[in-house]
Amino acid sequence: MFSEPDDPEVVARMRTAHAVAGGAIGAVPEAGAVGSPREAWGWRGRTLGRPVAGPYGPGWTRVVHSPADKAGGKLWTGPEDAERALSPEMPRPHLHLVRQWTEDRDAYRAELYDRVDTGAVSSTPVLVKAADLPAAWWKELRNALVGLTRVRTNRVAVRQAYLDRAMPTYLSFLDVPVPTVPPAWSTAHGDLHWANLTAPDLCILDWEGWGLAPVGYDAALLHAYSLSVPETAEQVRRELSNVLDSDAGRFAELVVITELLQSAQRGDNTELVPALRQRAKEIAHRRPADKPTGR
Structure with a gap:
C-alpha cells in the first residue's frame, strides 16, 4: 500500500x-x-x-x-x-x-x-520493523510459492530484453562480470512484498503483475524488501533457503536489486540503496565453495 x-x-x-x-x-x-x-x-x-x-x-x-x-x-x-x-x-x-x-x-x-479479514504484515512494501511470523506461516508461504511455479502461463513478469539492458547498467559498480540470462524461468507472483502478504493467516494480495520470471524471483523480492530489518532479512534467507541458496536464487536477487536500484533513481524506496548495493557485492563475490547460510 x-x-x-x-x-x-x-x-x-x-x-x-x-x-x-x-x-x-x-x-x-x-x-x-x-x-x-x-x-x-x-x-x-x-x-x-x-x-x-x-x-x-x-x-x-x-x-x-x-x-x-x-x-x-x-x-x-x-x-x-x-x-x-x-x-x-x-x-x-x-x-x-x-x-x-x-x-x-x-x-x-x-x-x-x-474480504480479507487479516491485515497486511506491513503498511508499506519495505519492512520497517521485525515481522513476528509463526513457522506455520512460513511453511504455507513456501508451499504457495512452490505451487505457483507449477502454473503454466504465457504471461511474462520479467523480460529477458530488460535483463540484457538493465543489469549491466545498474550493477556496473560490481567489479566482476554480471550474467544476464537466468538459469531457469518459472511462474511468479511478481510483486511479493510485505504489504501484499497478510498475517497471522497468510493471504497473498495483488495479482496484477504475475507471470514468468527468473526462478526464485518472489523469494528474492521479499528478501530485498526486508533489508532495512536485518533480523527479518536473515529469517527470509533461512525460511526460503530452498530457493535463495541456489545459483538461480542468487541470480534472482541480482535481478531484483537491478529493478529496485532503477526505481530508486525515480525516488522510490531510496532508503534501501546502500543495503541493495552491499547485498549485490556479497552475491557477486560469493565463491562456489562458500557454504550457504540456510537451514
Missing part, C-alpha cells in the same frame, strides 16, 4: 470512480471507509481499494485507473487471469466481478474480491 496521493484532483477522481464502481457491481463502501486508514491506495494513486458490503457478502472493491489509450495488457487483466489459472487452494482473495468503463481519456476497471 502507498500513501494517499498529494494531488487532490487524483484523490477526488479516484473516489468518484470508486462510487461509480459500487453502483456497477452492487457494492456499498462500509461506513467510515472513505478517507480512513481502510482506504488502500496504489502507487501514485493508480488504484484505490475499500471494504464494501456487496452481493457476495463482505467484500473488497478495487478500482484501477489507466489512460484510455493504454488500458489493457498484463497489469490490466492480471487479477482476472489469476482467477482462471490458479488453484482454488492458493491463499488469495477470490475475484467475483469485473466491470470496465471509460470517461473521456480515462479508463477504469472495478474488481470485487472476497
Whole structure:
C-alpha cells in the first residue's frame, strides 16, 4: 500500500470512480471507509481499494485507473487471469466481478474480491520493523510459492530484453562480470512484498503483475524488501533457503536489486540503496565453495 496521493484532483477522481464502481457491481463502501486508514491506495494513486458490503457478502472493491489509450495488457487483466489459472487452494482473495468503463481519456476497471479479514504484515512494501511470523506461516508461504511455479502461463513478469539492458547498467559498480540470462524461468507472483502478504493467516494480495520470471524471483523480492530489518532479512534467507541458496536464487536477487536500484533513481524506496548495493557485492563475490547460510 502507498500513501494517499498529494494531488487532490487524483484523490477526488479516484473516489468518484470508486462510487461509480459500487453502483456497477452492487457494492456499498462500509461506513467510515472513505478517507480512513481502510482506504488502500496504489502507487501514485493508480488504484484505490475499500471494504464494501456487496452481493457476495463482505467484500473488497478495487478500482484501477489507466489512460484510455493504454488500458489493457498484463497489469490490466492480471487479477482476472489469476482467477482462471490458479488453484482454488492458493491463499488469495477470490475475484467475483469485473466491470470496465471509460470517461473521456480515462479508463477504469472495478474488481470485487472476497474480504480479507487479516491485515497486511506491513503498511508499506519495505519492512520497517521485525515481522513476528509463526513457522506455520512460513511453511504455507513456501508451499504457495512452490505451487505457483507449477502454473503454466504465457504471461511474462520479467523480460529477458530488460535483463540484457538493465543489469549491466545498474550493477556496473560490481567489479566482476554480471550474467544476464537466468538459469531457469518459472511462474511468479511478481510483486511479493510485505504489504501484499497478510498475517497471522497468510493471504497473498495483488495479482496484477504475475507471470514468468527468473526462478526464485518472489523469494528474492521479499528478501530485498526486508533489508532495512536485518533480523527479518536473515529469517527470509533461512525460511526460503530452498530457493535463495541456489545459483538461480542468487541470480534472482541480482535481478531484483537491478529493478529496485532503477526505481530508486525515480525516488522510490531510496532508503534501501546502500543495503541493495552491499547485498549485490556479497552475491557477486560469493565463491562456489562458500557454504550457504540456510537451514
